[in-house]
Amino acid sequence: METFEALFCGQRQNGSIIAELIKEESLDQSRFFEILIKTLLLNPFFSGGILISIVGFFWYSIQWAIDLGKAMFRQNYQQSLEITNENMAFSWVMEHINKKSKVKTQHFSMETNYDYDEEEIDFKFFPGFGSHYFYYKDRWITVDRCKEEKKSHDDYSQKTETVTLSTWGANPNYWKEFLIECSAEPVQAMKKGLQVHFVQDGSYWNSWDKPKRRRTMDSVILSSGLSEKLCKDVQTFLESADWYHERGVPYRRGYLLYGPPGTGKTSVISALASQFGYSVAILSLNDRLLTDSNVNQLINRAPNKTIILLEDIDVAFVSREEKEDSKKETCVTLSGLLNAIDGVASAEERIIFMTTNYKERLDSALIRPGRIDFQAYLGHCTEDMIERMFRRFYNDVSDEMAKNFVEATKKLEKTVSPAELQRHLIYYKLDPQEAIDNVHSL
Structure with a gap:
């Protein structure tokens, strides 16, 4: 008491x-x-506290009911589509929004592409980061674009972008129809031209918006019979899926093209891809953003019907002394690459081409059978190659003129690469006789 x-x-x-x-x-x-x-x-303080608690409880209950109602409404009536920039349709969707929407955003981000072959520069504008709204096919669609930076174990940043499209009351096929429309023009362009993919930010495949012109195999002048052998080997592989599966052999094919610079290694790959309706995905192992994990993912998640091209493969794995002298850095290891090519988790239905100027520098483990199944040497021009290239550049030239051009090049007493010879013939493309008379300029 x-x-x-x-x-x-x-x-x-x-x-x-x-x-x-x-x-x-x-x-x-x-x-x-x-x-x-x-x-x-x-007591006013006590009674006031009770009143505030009661009001707070009722306010919380109202808010909870509203949030629950919104969640249930979104679940039943809102449809969203989420796409990351690792998906090849990402740029198609973003460009389609700007082209087709009746109400366009005023906040953009820009991407610049330069085509070295055509010597053209292209600027693309996409909705910038943040939230946007656009009106499309009688519906308002919300666009939320965000970016996330991830750091790899070696502190290199990798950027991932995500765009989320949301709308109300759409039927289940709305987004499918939307994506089909977004991809219609790019797919048609890909069918007409050669699509080239490249690695973006060390983590995913991107592609040029404008496909390159397809090349025919006869536009690449190789030593006699080599073009036919390559085409036959690729054709046989593409027709042999059942044969591989029945025998439990991984359905993969690896090619190595080696020889001096300017002998047409990259050109023949482009021509093969064009002939068989494939695209080309170029993977440079000297990219400092690449890691073993990235390489594994890129090689085994390449776009369908794609030839993966590892250019100048010898440069990526030089000796320790050569690496110090050249000051080149790469986070990709030879064991990591080998695991990506034919490890347990490696994808099938895949064609890989490797190119090098120096085959002798390659590790034997990299080019052993099962990883490299077909090797071809691309050398300097032979007499047969010189004559065929001359005839290709000039229509209806006489046999005598073609022979004179071959004889003139023989007098140079030096080897000539296909790239050097092509440059010469392009310079004198209007007059074959001038090409003969000025062979000494080679």
């Missing part, structure tokens, strides 16, 4: 009443708590 008395004796009025009642022996326990509750309710 002394504790209650000490607690309430200092209170004004109500506290004094309780203190007096406590002193009375006749006050029983139930009467005491009744008086205590009435007294607390008369």
